[in-house]
Amino acid sequence: QLQLQESGPGLVKPSETLSLTCTVSGGSISSISYYWGWIRQPPGKGLEWIGSMFYSGTTYYNPSLKSRVTISVDTSNNHFSLKLSSVTAADTGVYYCARHATTVTTDWFDPWGQGTLVTVSS
Amino acid sequence: QSALTQPASVSGSPGQSITISCTGTGSDVGGYNYVSWYQQYPGKAPKLMIYDVTKRPSGVSNRFSGSKSGNTASLTISGLQADDEAHYYCCSYAGSNTWVFGGGTKLTVL
Numbered sequence: 001q002l003q004l005q006e007s008g009p010g011l012v013k014p015s016e017t018l019s020l021t022c023t024v025s026g027g028s029i030s031s032i033s034y035y036w037g038w039i040r041q042p043p044g045k046g047l048e049w050i051g052s053m054f055y056s057g058t059t060y061y062n063p064s065l066k067s068r069v070t071i072s073v074d075t076s077n078n079h080f081s082l083k084l085s086s087v088t089a090a091d092t093g094v095y096y097c098a099r100h101a102t103t104v105t106t107d108w109f110d111p112w113g114q115g116t117l118v119t120v121s122s
Numbered sequence: 123q124s125a126l127t128q129p130a131s132v133s134g135s136p137g138q139s140i141t142i143s144c145t146g147t148g149s150d151v152g153g154y155n156y157v158s159w160y161q162q163y164p165g166k167a168p169k170l171m172i173y174d175v176t177k178r179p180s181g182v183s184n185r186f187s188g189s190k191s192g193n194t195a196s197l198t199i200s201g202l203q204a205d206d207e208a209h210y211y212c213c214s215y216a217g218s219n220t221w222v223f224g225g226g227t228k229l230t231v232l
Contacts, residue, residue: 039223046125047160047168047211047223060219063123096167107156107215108173115167 002027004097004113012091012120018084022097022113029078030055037100037109038071038082042093052100053080087120094118126151126212126224133230139200142227144212145193150222152193156215159188159197161208162226168211172197199229207231 008020022036029036037052051061053071061069065084073080084091094117098109127145134140144151144159151157157175160168170179172188175195185200195214199206212224 046226047213048125049213049221049223052221063220102215106174108158108170109160109168109213110170110173110179112167112169
């Protein structure tokens with residue numbers, strides 16, 4: 001059974017870079033069938049897609065975050081990472097990673113990691 | 123790229139049916155058959171309930187169904203049960219390799 005687990009600092013200072021890792025178990029991140037995505041949720045608010053990437057390095061980013069986001073993959077350790085630079089309080093929230101199936105015939109996010117809360121504060 | 127529009131809340135009594143709408147534009151919901159729906163309990167991760175507008179993943183109750191008309195997608199839950207009380211989010215492919223979620227709907231089972 002595929003499982004995803006987010007990890008990283010729970011507190012980041014304003015203007016610094018938020019860095020999170022998503023470790024995939026029960027399956028290979030190098031699967032040719034799936035992308036891997038990051039989604040976030042500010043406290044009490046809705047979900048926002050951050051970006052998705054293929055194991056080969058192809059990445060897609062939310063245009064509103066593109067200038068600050070980098071998603072990368074480490075196939076040897078079966079994990080992928082998120083970096084969000086120049087953070088502000090508006091970047092506070094729960095960050096989820098998820099497997100992203102996106103082909104010409106289907107599109108969905110499943111399963112999701114449990115999420116990790118990141119607070120931006122000095 | 124604006125968030126898809128969902129009602130903030132809907133409610134229904136046990137056994138009834140409810141429908142949650144998800145309104146976008148011709149550039150997202152109306153332009154592709156790639157709408158998915160997620161159920162989220164407080165403090166938990168979202169769970170896929172419907173994908174590709176109408177398809178149901180293995181293990182999801184057939185009380186959950188999806189549809190689309192023009193720029194509006196809908197999630198219908200029939201035979202409402204107490205444990206259906208949760209937040210529900212829609213998501214759509216929005217073209218140019220981008221995706222957009224709805225603002226979420228809180229379902230209350232009376």
